Amino acid sequence: MRMLVQPKGQGWALVLPALLAILLGAGASLVGRPGPVAAAEVNSLALSATYEVDATLRWGDRSVSVATIARVTNTTLAAVYNLAFNLTPLRLGNAQVGTATVDGQPAPTTTIDQAVLVALDPPLAPGATAAVQIDYQASLNASSRGDRWLFTRSGGLLAAYRWIPWLSRQVAWDGSNNGDPWVTASSPYVEVTLTTDRPMSIAATGQRVAVSADGLTQTFVASDVRDFNFSAAPGYRTRSQTVAIGTQSVTVTFYYRTLRPGPVLRWAASALRDFSARVGSYAYPQLNIGEVGYFADAIESPGHFWLPVGWSSALTRWTVVHEIAHVWFYGVVGNDQASEPFADEAVAEFMSSNLVGQWGRPDCAQQNLDQSVYDLGDCYESVIYAQGSRYLRDYRDTVGEATFWRGLANYYAAYGKRIGGTRQLLDALDSAAATDYPHWLRFPSLYPDQTGG
Numbered sequence: 046m047r048m049l050v051q052p053k054g055q056g057w058a059l060v061l062p063a064l065l066a067i068l069l070g071a072g073a074s075l076v077g078r079p080g081p082v083a084a085a086e087v088n089s090l091a092l093s094a095t096y097e098v099d100a101t102l103r104w105g106d107r108s109v110s111v112a113t114i115a116r117v118t119n120t121t122l123a124a125v126y127n128l129a130f131n132l133t134p135l136r137l138g139n140a141q142v143g144t145a146t147v148d149g150q151p152a153p154t155t156t157i158d159q160a161v162l163v164a165l166d167p168p169l170a171p172g173a174t175a176a177v178q179i180d181y182q183a184s185l186n187a188s189s190r191g192d193r194w195l196f197t198r199s200g201g202l203l204a205a206y207r208w209i210p211w212l213s214r215q216v217a218w219d220g221s222n223n224g225d226p227w228v229t230a231s232s233p234y235v236e237v238t239l240t241t242d243r244p245m246s247i248a249a250t251g252q253r254v255a256v257s258a259d260g261l262t263q264t265f266v267a268s269d270v271r272d273f274n275f276s277a278a279p280g281y282r283t284r285s286q287t288v289a290i291g292t293q294s295v296t297v298t299f300y301y302r303t304l305r306p307g308p309v310l311r312w313a314a315s316a317l318r319d320f321s322a323r324v325g326s327y328a329y330p331q332l333n334i335g336e337v338g339y340f341a342d343a344i345e346s347p348g349h350f351w352l353p354v355g356w357s358s359a360l361t362r363w364t365v366v367h368e369i370a371h372v373w374f375y376g377v378v379g380n381d382q383a384s385e386p387f388a389d390e391a392v393a394e395f396m397s398s399n400l401v402g403q404w405g406r407p408d409c410a411q412q413n414l415d416q417s418v419y420d421l422g423d424c425y426e427s428v429i430y431a432q433g434s435r436y437l438r439d440y441r442d443t444v445g446e447a448t449f450w451r452g453l454a455n456y457y458a459a460y461g462k463r464i465g466g467t468r469q470l471l472d473a474l475d476s477a478a479a480t481d482y483p484h485w486l487r488f489p490s491l492y493p494d495q496t497g498g
Contacts, residue, residue, distance in 0.1 A: 087129040087162055088214035090464060093118045094177075095234040096273075098209055103242045104279075107185040107198045109138065113210050115177045117169065124168040128177065130161040131213035131229055133206065136220075138183035138196040146178045154179075159218045159226075161210055179210045192220055194341040201302075202338050203245070204276040204351065209237075211272060216383050223425040224390070224418030225344075228381040229271045231462045237273055238264045246283065248300035248335030249275035250349040269328060269462055270347035271379055276335035278302065288314045290321045295329070301336040303354050304361070309334065312362050316369040319400050323450045325457045328377045332369070345371035359403075367397040378460045380467070384417045386425075387488075388467045391433025392453070398434050405431040415467060415488040436487060444478035452477030467491060 094117045101110045119125050134140035136159050145154045145163050155162040161179060169175050185203065186193035195206040212230045219226060239247060244260040247253070251267030267273055284306040285298040297313050299306045313332060321327050329348035337351045343364045344351050350368035352361065370393035374380070380388035391414065398404045409424035414433050421428050441449035456465065456473035468491045471484050485492030 087127045087160075089117075089125075089129045089212040090214055090228065090230050091121050092125065092128070092212055092230065093120050094212050094230070094232055096209060096211070096232055096236070098235070098237040098273075099240075100208075100238070101240045102185075102203065102277075104198060104203065104245075105242060107187065109134075109183045109185060109205075109208075110180075111183070111208065112178065112180045115179070115210065115212070116174055117177055117212065118174045119169045119171050122171055124170055126165055126168045128163045128165065129213055129215055130163070130179065130210035131159060131207060131216070131227060132156075132161050132181070132210045133159050133218075133227075134181070134183045134196050134208055135159050135161070136218045137193060138185060138208075140181045140183040143180040143182070145180070147175050149176070152177070157215065159207075160213070160215045181210075183208075189338060189340040194337070195344075197341075200338040201280060202276060202278045204335075204337055204341065206274045206344065206346075207272055209235075209273055216381075217419070219419055222383075222418040223421070223423070224382065224386050224429070226383040226418060227272075228379065228383060228464070230464075231269055231271050231377075231379060233268060235267045235270060235273050236264065237266075238262060239275070239277075241277070243279060245277040245279050246281035246300055247275050247277040248281070248298075248333045248349065249273070250333070250346045252331055267329075267348065269377070271376060272346060274346040274349060274351075276300070276337055276351055281336075282306075284310065286310045286314065288317050290318055290327060293321075293326060295327055295332060297332045297334070299334045299336070301334075304336050304352065308358070308362070309352065309365055312365040313369060316366040316397070316400060320370060320373055320396060324373050324396075324454050325461075328372060328461075332372075334365075343368055345375065347372060347376040363397060363401055363403065366400055367393050370394075370396040373457060377462065378457055379462075379464045381464070383419070385415075385467045386418050386429050387414050387433050388465060388470050390429045391437060392470070394430045394434035395437040399438070404435060404438065407431040407435075413487055413489060415490045440474065440482065443482070444474075444480060448478045449474065 094115045097114045099112045135156055142156055142161055145152045153164040185198040189197045189199045197204055216226050240262045247263055249265050250270055250273040251265040253263055253265050255264040280302055281300040283298055283300050285296055288295045288297055295317055299309050317327055333349045335351050337353050339355050341353045345368045374392045375389035407427045409427040412428045452474035455477055456470050475482055485495035489496040
């Protein structure tokens with residue numbers, strides 16, 4: 046996930062709520078009444094959607110126009126009255142949502158924080174599908190300082206993160222956190238067409254399948270992804286390498302301007318091989334890496350990540366490996382990145398530290414590992430990354446190498462394309478080890494029976 050510095054280790058309230066929660070699983074959309082509702086009541090993570098996106102980006106005036114059709118299928122057992130879509134440019138890019146439609150008919154919308162809520166009338170019946178179109182206009186930031194680098198055109202580079210309205214639940218942005226305040230459902234298919242006002246090379250989630258004769262319009266497709274992000278520049282150079290992993294071949298392409306491509310590609314190949322062998326097959330036919338500028342951070346996407354300039358060679362190596370680990374954990378196996386960052390960040394940090402042979406030292410006193418990105422403040426990286434990865438290392442040393450990796454592989458297989466979490470992870474590890482490890486000492490909220498909570 047995004048790192049600001051070298052890792053220091055190197056932050057249904059209606060009928061029968063409990064029954065419906067059991068029936069609908071981890072993410073049921075609000076049911077029971079029509080119309081826009083309070084954001085905290087809407088959760089669309091249990092639904093499925095494909096996305097067709099048509100975006101126009103003007104380099105000169107930084108304007109962005111996006112039209113998205115989400116074909117949403119109700120995969121739950123109850124009617125759905127409202128949908129929640131995550132859209133980070135509501136907070137970062139002055140996004141203004143236009144009229145939304147459902148199956149071609151205007152639908153009421155409400156924007157709250159970084160969420161777009163769409164009311165469904167009639168409600169979406171179990172098993173039914175509706176085409177939900179959301180259009181918006183936004184402005185790319187002229188500066189990449191703070192969190193603005195997530196949606197910016199600055200320093201000869203354009204970058205857009207979490208810019209497609211995507212099925213989610215309401216998650217507070219809260220710029221004081223140092224983590225990633227997102228959780229999104231995996232989509233079986235995404236098609237994105239990007240039109241720019243000048244030719245640009247685009248590093249994106251997914252594969253490019255078409256380009257116009259003038260080079261201004263490019264189309265990309267991706268399968269089984271939780272988001273679709275990209276960086277673009279007129280001055281990108283590229284270098285590619287095919288990595289053989291058993292019977293699988295993965296094409297790694299680095300879109301760069303100043304960083305040396307050779308080491309980046311070598312580290313990427315090592316990570317792909319190591320994680321595939323230990324945890325399970327890499328999920329995509331390609332891996333695209335985009336160099337981004339100063340004040341930006343490294344951040345992951347399914348089959349894609351951003352790599353900033355200006356970091357040391359050692360940190361760049363760690364970053365490449367860490368962001369690739371996220372393809373497995375948050376990418377294929379999802380989790381609530383805001384409330385349970387341990388489930389992806391600590392695991393990715395463990396995997397990368399184990400491969401690189403470098404373990405971060407905590408700068409903060411020992412704290413519980415079940416905290417959210419909003420709880421930890423400046424100790425977020427120290428606790429979740431450093432203490433979290435060392436916790437997993439100590440657990441591995443206790444149960445044995447082969448047993449540990451078998452448990453992690455079982456978790457990956459069981460929760461692929463789904464939403465997992467910290468307790469599910471720890472249970473999978475303990476099941477493989479046939480042990481009752483005292484996790485409640487560091488995760489008290491997840492083990493109320495042991496802690497009296």
